[in-house]
Amino acid sequence: xxxxxILLVDDEPHVLRVLRLSLEREGYTVTTASDGHAALACMxxxxxxxxxSDIQMDGMDGRTLCPLARATYPDHPFLILVMTSMxxxxxxxxxxxxxxxxxxxxxxxxxxxxxxxxxxxxxxxxMPGLPPEPVHAP
Amino acid sequence: MPHNLLPTLDFSRHQRxxxxxxxxxxxxxxxxxxxxxxxxxxxxxVSGAWLDALNAGxxxxxxxxDGMQRHTLxxxxxxYTPIMAKGALIGFLAVRAASAPQAPFAWDALxxxxxxMAGAIADECRAQGELDAMADELSDRYEELHLxxxxxxxxxxxxxxxxxxxxxxxxxxxxxxxxxxxFIKPGENLxxxxxxxxxxxxxLDLVLVEMRxxxxxxxxxxxxxxxMNEADDPRRAYIFTDMPFKVLCCPVFQDKAVVAILVxxxxxxxxxxxxxxxxxxxxxxxxLSSLSRMHSxxxxxxxxxxxxxxxxxxxxxxxxxxxxxxxxxxHHIAMExxxxxxxxxxELDDLFWGSLLHDVGKIGIPDAVLxxxxxxxxxxxxFIMVHPERSYEILRHIDRLKGAVPGARHHxxxxxxxxxxxxxxxxxxPYNARIIAVADTYDSITSSRAYRAGRSHxxxxxxxxxxxxxxxxxxxxxxxxxxxxxxPDWIARFRIARDPVASAPxxxxxxxx
Numbered sequence: 001x002x003x004x005x006i007l008l009v010d011d012e013p014h015v016l017r018v019l020r021l022s023l024e025r026e027g028y029t030v031t032t033a034s035d036g037h038a039a040l041a042c043m044x045x046x047x048x049x050x051x052x053s054d055i056q057m058d059g060m061d062g063r064t065l066c067p068l069a070r071a072t073y074p075d076h077p078f079l080i081l082v083m084t085s086m087x088x089x090x091x092x093x094x095x096x097x098x099x100x101x102x103x104x105x106x107x108x109x110x111x112x113x114x115x116x117x118x119x120x121x122x123x124x125x126x127m128p129g130l131p132p133e134p135v136h137a138p
Numbered sequence: 139m140p141h142n143l144l145p146t147l148d149f150s151r152h153q154r155x156x157x158x159x160x161x162x163x164x165x166x167x168x169x170x171x172x173x174x175x176x177x178x179x180x181x182x183x184v185s186g187a188w189l190d191a192l193n194a195g196x197x198x199x200x201x202x203x204d205g206m207q208r209h210t211l212x213x214x215x216x217x218y219t220p221i222m223a224k225g226a227l228i229g230f231l232a233v234r235a236a237s238a239p240q241a242p243f244a245w246d247a248l249x250x251x252x253x254x255m256a257g258a259i260a261d262e263c264r265a266q267g268e269l270d271a272m273a274d275e276l277s278d279r280y281e282e283l284h285l286x287x288x289x290x291x292x293x294x295x296x297x298x299x300x301x302x303x304x305x306x307x308x309x310x311x312x313x314x315x316x317x318x319x320x321f322i323k324p325g326e327n328l329x330x331x332x333x334x335x336x337x338x339x340x341x342l343d344l345v346l347v348e349m350r351x352x353x354x355x356x357x358x359x360x361x362x363x364x365x366m367n368e369a370d371d372p373r374r375a376y377i378f379t380d381m382p383f384k385v386l387c388c389p390v391f392q393d394k395a396v397v398a399i400l401v402x403x404x405x406x407x408x409x410x411x412x413x414x415x416x417x418x419x420x421x422x423x424x425x426l427s428s429l430s431r432m433h434s435x436x437x438x439x440x441x442x443x444x445x446x447x448x449x450x451x452x453x454x455x456x457x458x459x460x461x462x463x464x465x466x467x468x469h470h471i472a473m474e475x476x477x478x479x480x481x482x483x484x485e486l487d488d489l490f491w492g493s494l495l496h497d498v499g500k501i502g503i504p505d506a507v508l509x510x511x512x513x514x515x516x517x518x519x520x521f522i523m524v525h526p527e528r529s530y531e532i533l534r535h536i537d538r539l540k541g542a543v544p545g546a547r548h549h550x551x552x553x554x555x556x557x558x559x560x561x562x563x564x565x566x567x568p569y570n571a572r573i574i575a576v577a578d579t580y581d582s583i584t585s586s587r588a589y590r591a592g593r594s595h596x597x598x599x600x601x602x603x604x605x606x607x608x609x610x611x612x613x614x615x616x617x618x619x620x621x622x623x624x625x626p627d628w629i630a631r632f633r634i635a636r637d638p639v640a641s642a643p644x645x646x647x648x649x650x651x
Contacts, residue, residue: 014276017269017273017276018273018276018277018280021270021273021274021277022277105284105287105288107280107283107284107287108280108284109280109281109284109285109313110277110280110281111281111313111315112284112313115315
């Protein structure tokens with residue numbers, strides 16, 4: 001199985017659990033990490049198709065992790081989504097300034113996340129050897 | 139579905155238990171409720187082969203109670219135990235063993251071990267299932283929280299209440315992935331909708347009529363959210379007859395009565411509206427209730443304001459029948475120019491009130507002067523010159539009109555500084571006052587007075603063009619000319635608004651002249 005691989009990084013276990021469940025239901029393979037260091041360790045094992053990271057975390061936070069992940073794997077084109085607080089404006093400003101990074105607002109809507117990911121993967125060119133994405137009836 | 143949880147468990151642990159408790163190296167196989175292999179200690183190829191043969195032979199996995207079952211397979215015996223979670227069969231634990239056991243107690247030990255493990259696995263699945271259900275519930279709450287935060291922010295960002303519902307519905311249609319979102323409040327003749335179409339709807343107007351009529355009545359009497367997914371739902375005899383849409387309709391309450399509905403529609407080929415959609419719909423309907431209360435209060439206040447202003451204008455214009463409708467016409471013309479000049483909303487609002495109330499100060503001019511047919515003496519003209527200042531003195535008491543007052547106070551200033559009351563010139567004259575001056579000039583020339591008949595549009599335009607740069611702001615005049623050229627009819631509409639009483643003596647005056 002070559003399911004799409006998502007790496008979720010957040011220091012709140014309930015967020016990880018809820019998002020993991022929503023994503024696994026859609027057929028994604030999900031790995032979770034509780035801070036930036038753990039996330040980099042996971043990436044060394046297997047590179048994800050999408051990295052979804054919180055900003056505020058103990059240990060290595062999202063502001064450090066996201067640019068570092070890009071710099072460490074410059075040849076690996078993965079999507080980075082950061083979860084920003086709806087109330088902290090500076091987090092959104094920061095997220096806008098990081099190239100090839102998009103932000104989702106917390107409290108995160110699992111529906112929006114799933115919709116965002118399927119749009120992302122639908123827009124990707126089909127890679128040889130990968131089974132086509134399941135197409136829902138229009 | 140509890141059997142979906144089987145693959146999430148790690149069965150190698152159970153294999154070790156089995157070996158420890160029986161002292162033999164029986165190979166464990168885990169099957170789902172249909173007997174298909176889910177996990178095996180022998181690797182899938184070996185166990186898969188004999189299980190496939192067994193299932194293909196029509197083996198029905200009969201169970202007599204929930205203890206260990208035996209089934210002879212040639213030289214071997216199949217021993218299996220059902221795994222039950224919440225009274226439902228979710229799978230089997232199976233072991234294939236040689237038919238003649240070394241010791242009679244070996245079967246008992248194996249049966250006990252398998253039954254214990256089946257119980258433990260069932261417990262684990264149950265716990266996992268409960269966790270998943272909780273995560274599901276949490277996920278719904280996240281969705282709700284996200285929406286509530288988003289609504290909050292949207293409401294804060296709204297500058298004016300006009301597009302509030304339209305903007306909200308648009309974002310909800312997107313969020314809920316619904317083709318149509320509509321808010322319908324028949325009592326206030328309100329019917330706002332937004333679309334996010336997955337396929338075209340050709341008769342959207344008809345659909346809205348249907349919502350306003352039958353669907354609203356249905357919700358009004360049932361007082362419950364309505365979820366209608368099936369094409370053959372019996373309620374379709376009353377609502378959405380011949381329209382195959384999936385419908386989610388939530389009543390919006392005010393003081394315990396249904397006053398409006400929130401409706402989400404989807405094309406038949408989209409997914410059903412789920413329970414969590416319904417819950418979200420109820421959250422949104424709740425918000426709509428308080429928002430729409432706020433909206434009606436705002437509308438009421440604004441109506442009160444306009445009626446107060448109209449009463450004030452009526453008081454001025456009652457003094458002089460020739461100026462009837464003047465304030466309103468100047469107001470319409472000034473607003474048209476203001477919009478064409480792309481004034482920001484705040485300034486447009488100031489212009490709105492300033493142009494409407496610019497002549498309020500005329501209340502202080504003696505009738506003998508105001509209505510005098512013929513030229514005014516110097517002394518009489520001083521009375522006239524006081525009226526903008528008088529307008530200011532009357533209006534300054536109203537906080538809401540702080541921004542509008544300068545427009546009224548300075549509408550008689552001239553661009554070259556020869557006007558009154560302060561003799562301001564050029565850009566020192568407030569912009570709104572310069573706009574009102576152009577509109578005022580136009581309406582004065584085309585209106586009849588006690589001492590002369592109203593002149594034509596062409597004469598007025600020529601006069602205004604002549605005064606551009608001296609009395610009037612050339613930029614405003616240019617925009618006024620552009621607006622008149624672009625839509626020659628709109629000015630004519632205001633002429634109709636003139637009071638016939640005012641124009642009758644004017645006609646006579648023309649004859650006399």
